[in-house]
Amino acid sequence: MRLSNGEVLLHWPLDIHVLTQGWYYNDGSLHQAVDLRTQIDNMYIRPVYAAEDGTVDQTQDWDGHTRTGMQSYGNMVRIRHAPYKGSVLQTRYAHLSSYCVKYGQRVKEGEIIGYSGVTGNVFGAHLHFEVILGGKRTNPLTWLDNDYTLATGREYQFNKGEHSVVVPEADKQTPSTDTTANEAKTVQAILIGPLDAQTAAYFDDAAKTMQLGADRYCALAVDAEGKAVMRCATLSGMDAVKLYQIAQAQGLKEEYFSKFVG
Ligand SMILES: [Zn+2]
CATH class of the missing domain: 3.30.70 (Alpha-Beta Plaits)
Incomplete structure (x- = not known):
């Protein structure tokens, strides 16, 4: 959603917000995305939600074996949102077991777009989530609130100058008279x-x-x-x-x- 100060607060793409990998992989190499835990007990298929209103601008079906190039994403959906400061803003959801939207389809923030899975280049079940601004991947955690934990139990270390979205008081005082997002979710x-x-x-x-x-x-x-x-x-x-x-x-x-x- 767009905040009163023009900034963007994205909706978490899963109900549970536990990071297994951040902007940097745990070994220090660049990931340019976050991985979110989907495997809890013996279940890994979870609803995946659109992070903001938008239009599906890419979908991909995994061929079932290739783990390189675009196919490394497995079953994948990308959504194009309203521009941010004149640049194209997109989000990508990868390794899905299936998706339930079509190219060109309009989606609402919080609407189910697919289900998490283990397709593409994965060692285990998780949701790979990217935020792309002007064609460049940016740290998703700078577009989300601070309602998350790390699988390691540590505190997330942002790059200098980066932080979770700060929600202005004005936006907090009017808690969701707009229930469309919740409805879309249920x-x-x-x-x-x-x-x-x-x-x-x-x-x-x-x-x-x-x-x-x-x-x-x-x-x-x-x-x-x-x-x-x-x-x-x-x-x-x-x-x-x-x-x-x-x-x-x-x-x-x-x-x-x-x-x-x-
Ligand atoms: Zn990833």
Whole structure:
């Protein structure tokens, strides 16, 4: 979001803000991004949120094996935001298990754009997050608030003159009368299908177990070809993740587990 002083405060792309690598890698070499922890217990698929309103200006599908060049990002989304002081401002989200936006799509700050994963050049699950200003990568932590910890438990050491975004008092005193960001984060619609009867029954059970009420889940609409399509709406990010994992466990390919719509 744009602050009253014209500065930018980006929305954290994950619910949990633990840095595993900063602007410099832990070995001191230049990373020009931050890595955020996604692996907690035995789960690493987490909703990834747009850092600010914008337009998707790049997506990439990982080929499943290449770990060099652009493919090192794996499944990746880049968003172009409003310019900052006349320069193009973009954010990039890499190593996703999947994304649910299209090139050219408008997104709202806090909207789910995809799910974290382990694609591309990774040793383990994490979200790689870049902030690009005028084509140059800049330290994401200078565009975010100080609500984070380091995996090492230490305090983050900024380069000289750099710091977390300082939110002006004027912006603090008017706490979110604008709830669109929160709504975007919790209101998600999913369409799964077409499914055979057995898989459809499986999802029906799963939805009941997850206590998705009729207001959020209209099961098993039948499409033109007579196949079942499951529709969900108003899902929280974590419910969406659960359904995504069920779809993966059922061996459903992306085309069957089609869309998360913000
Ligand atoms: Zn990284």
